[in-house]
Structure formats: structure tokens, C-alpha cells
Amino acid sequence: MLMPSIFGESLLDDWMDFPFDDEFFTRRSPLYGKHGKNIMKTDVRETNDAYELDIDLPGFKKENITAELKDGYLTITANKGLDKDEKDKEGKYIRQERYSGTCARTFYVGDGVTQEDIHAKFEDGILKLSVPKKDAKAVEQKKYISIEG
Structure with missing residues (x-):
């Protein structure tokens, strides 16, 4: 059809x-x-001591991107609006593909990672994050008490 x-x-x-x-x-x-599905595409690369994340955020400005760490979860939020000048133009849109609003993505990075451990840089529409590997807390092993008889 x-x-x-x-x-x-x-x-x-x-x-x-x-x-x-x-x-x-x-x-x-x-x-x-x-x-x-095309928003915030992410590449995650593992190195010996860290995880490197590259997140595509084309069209966003650095001041409109936030990274928050809470309870072991790293949440990246980005928002944008259309320029005020766009509304003042004459004519009417016959197709509009640019949007304004907020998008977010969350990654579990572990409870051992602190805000100070994570390094972020934004350039050319890509947010680059470096999250160090932290040793997971050792899981308590079962310890048996010997029973004499």
C-alpha cells in the first residue's frame, strides 16, 4: 500500500x-x-580500572544536562526547548520534527562509587563519563560452627 x-x-x-x-x-x-529510541544512545567501554560511557546528546547544551548519583544509580537528564524566536516567525509549520522536553537514562554503578569519583565532560554533543570500578562488598560467607559429639 x-x-x-x-x-x-x-x-x-x-x-x-x-x-x-x-x-x-x-x-x-x-x-x-x-x-x-534514538535519544541518549550510549556506548559503554570497560577498561582495567573504570567504565567509560559516551552518551549522544546532539542539540543539547551543557547547562541543560545534569548527572545525579543516588543509591548507586547514576541518572543522566537532559532537557531542551525551542528558541523563543521560532514562535515569532511568520507562516505555519507543515512538518515539525524538532521537539522540546526532557529525556533521562539511568545506570547502576554500585554503592561504592561516590559523586567525586565520577568525571564528566561534554563536547561536540557527546557526554563522556568515567566511572571507576569499585570492589564489590564481599558477600558474607556461611561459617559453620563445628558441633562436638
């Missing part, structure tokens, strides 16, 4: 998802819709 399209996507993409698209059954951000 031929559907009208503009810029290589069907104008009815979001409407036609049900029930054919597996993504229908996964949680989607209402803000980013079906394209939410």
Missing part, C-alpha cells in the same frame, strides 16, 4: 504503528514518540 511521504517517512507513521509495530508494546516517551 502506498502512503504519502515527506522526507522518507510516512505522514501516518505514528497512526499506523498499531498493531504491527513491536515498539507499540514498549514504553514510549510521549514527547519523543516513536523516535525516542
Whole structure:
């Protein structure tokens, strides 16, 4: 079936998802819709003493990105809005693909990692994080008491 399209996507993409698209059954951000899977793509690299994360955040500004460590979970949050000048332009949009809003991603890094241990740098739309490896707390082994008889 031929559907009208503009810029290589069907104008009815979001409407036609049900029930054919597996993504229908996964949680989607209402803000980013079906394209939410393309937000915050992450590469995780393991070195001898750390984990290096590279998170794609194109179009975001450094001041709109936060990294929070709580209970062993590192949460990266990024938000952006459209420029105020965009609203003042004449004419009407026939297609708008840029969004404003917030996205977040959480990683478990362990209870032994502190805020001071994590190093972050943002350049060229990529957030680079270095999270040191910490020794996991030793799991208490069962110790049996010998019973004399």
C-alpha cells in the first residue's frame, strides 16, 4: 500500500504503528514518540580500572544536562526547548520534527562509587563519563560452627 511521504517517512507513521509495530508494546516517551529510541544512545567501554560511557546528546547544551548519583544509580537528564524566536516567525509549520522536553537514562554503578569519583565532560554533543570500578562488598560467607559429639 502506498502512503504519502515527506522526507522518507510516512505522514501516518505514528497512526499506523498499531498493531504491527513491536515498539507499540514498549514504553514510549510521549514527547519523543516513536523516535525516542534514538535519544541518549550510549556506548559503554570497560577498561582495567573504570567504565567509560559516551552518551549522544546532539542539540543539547551543557547547562541543560545534569548527572545525579543516588543509591548507586547514576541518572543522566537532559532537557531542551525551542528558541523563543521560532514562535515569532511568520507562516505555519507543515512538518515539525524538532521537539522540546526532557529525556533521562539511568545506570547502576554500585554503592561504592561516590559523586567525586565520577568525571564528566561534554563536547561536540557527546557526554563522556568515567566511572571507576569499585570492589564489590564481599558477600558474607556461611561459617559453620563445628558441633562436638
